[in-house]
Amino acid sequence: MAEYDYDLFVIGAGSGGTRASRVAAAHGAKVAVAEEYRVGGTCVIRGCVPKKLLVYGAHFAEDLKDAKRFGWDVPENLGFDWARLRDNVMEEVDRINGAYTDTLTNNGVDIILDRATVTGPHSVKLGDGRDVTAGKILIAVGATPIVPECPGHELGITSNEVFHLDALPKRVLIAGAGYIANEFAGIFNEFGSKVTLINRTDVILRGYDESIRDRLLQISMMKGLDFRFNAAFRGIEKQPDGCLRVSMTGHEPIDVDCVLFATGRSPNTEGLGLESAGVELDDKGAIVVDEDNKSTCDSIYAVGDVTNRVQLTPVAIREGQAFADTMYGNKPHRVDYENIPSAVFSHPPMAGVGLTEAQAKNKFGSVKVYMSDFRPMKNVLAGRNERALYKMVCNAETGQVLGLHMIGPDSPEILQAAAVAVKAGLTKDDFDQTVALHPSMAEELVLLR
Known part of the structure; x- marks a missing residue:
């Protein structure tokens, strides 16, 4: 029997990777998890958690207006301090990052804060040059925002950067019409920014029930959001006064202070070395796995957004749990993907x-x-x-x-x-x-x- 440094080596300490690492270690496996950014992954660090806190902050804009009708004396000119909210949100992110780290450490998981790439069916190389071997490798590196290929695309930001803006932009253009686009559209609008959404088609939130998404569109327009449909990016140019001029098909150019790309997310497999182990990817770069999360390499598994099955945090957690229980806990089970609830935290x-x-x-x-x-x-x-x-x-x-x-x-x-x-x-x-x-x-x- 081959001797390895670890029973399980996990690449990516997001929701799926963290759950799999913790549970596998609790079952007695020797586990290491490598994370090149921060423990917690997209959801905790630059996704659902900080976004939901911004949503809460945005709701106060309407609640404070409504409070007058409920008998409360609310000043007419209320100020909003973006920097204060931003910093408080990041403080909470730091707290949860610490909690995730403590959970892994308390369960005996070795945390390696470094990039890891696959070099074979049972081996990975760390950013510092070290080679590590493992009986099984679990890929849980998630997905990354897609940035359209157009002139000036480097002038825009994605959901990764939006939580760290120095100041609240007065005019925001959001590219996309999925849940991320509509959520940030509502957030910025409530904070007082002028929001324009552009989309290549005339459908928002594809995949959601038509009656519900039509109602959101109606309410959003009533709130002052501007939608430009059948509009594809042509480019972004920075003007002498510092604003960004966005040109698009089918519509006149528009000058804004910030361009936010929310045009989908792509599995984060580029440069991961998966080809060295014969791991098959689909046409979108996602790892192809079976019902037990196994890739085309018998010793390499994958869970979460990197598999592009259902890109939701609770699904990644369940996949990580099922993997660890099946492989190390003598409790084989699979994730049931029927009737998964989802939400859009729009306004x-x-x-x-x-x-x-x-x-x-x-x-x-x-x-x-x-x-x-x-x-x-x-x-x-x-x-x-x-x-x-x-x-x-x-x-x-x-x-x-x-x-x-x-x-x-x-x-x-x-x-x-x-x-x-x-x-x-x-x-x-x-x-x-x-x-x-x-x-x-x-x-x-x-x-x-």
Whole structure:
């Protein structure tokens, strides 16, 4: 039997890599994890966590306006300090980075703060030149933002840099129409920036239910966001006054202070040396894996965004758990990818689980759709003309709930509990038999017509 430095060597200490490392070590494996940036990965360091904190900060813009209608004396000219919020958010990121590091250390995982590249089925090379061997190698390096190839693209930023802006830009152009684009559009708009989104097509949030994404578009435009559809980048030029002039197809050029690329994410496999071990990549650069996360090399596995299956943090965590339990814990299991809930932390937020109406019709032919289009009680008293929309898609014959989709205040918080019912295969009648919790927005789920 070959002797190796480690039973498991993990490349990437994000959500998936951290979970796999910790659990494998808890099962008795000798584990090392290499991370070239910071422990915690995209979600903790430059993704979901700092973004959600900015979302919370942005919500105060509307809450403070609404507070007057609820009896609170709020000054007319409220100031907002971007630097204070930015620094407080980064302080929280540092705290969580430390917690992740402590968790790994307390479980006996060796943390190597260096870049690691694959040199063979059982070997990696570190940035300092050291060679390390392992019985198994797990790739969990995530994905990286895509920057369009156009003149002046280096003048723009991505979601990696947006959390570190020196000052809040007065005019922001966001390229893209996915969840990252719409989330930052809402954030910047609430902070007082003039926001323009451009997209190559005329569809936002492709893959989400059409009714819900159309409602977000309607509300976003009502809030003052500017959308330019069927617009492809031509280039960015810096002007003498320091602003950025963006030219695009089908529209006039626009001058802004910041260009944010939110045009998708690509698996972070370039320069990783995977070809040395015969690891197959797909046409998007993602590692091809089987149901047990194994690549085309028997000793190399991969989890998370680098596999481009479902790019969500909780999915990466489950994949890391399944890998470690299966390989080292004598508890083989696989991730179930059916009915995974997801959310867009836009303003207002949207959330969904299961099949959209279009997907359900394609799969089952006949479906029943139930909807509630209502104005939340808080919005009524606040004088805010903004309506929520809840939608339930059911199998026409059995009544089983195939999908739940919603947009409105606290939608992600409400949907998490409702997703349990969809995952369990419950029916519309099960919802109808549940007594409403009144007064709440969530009660609309059991009152759908």
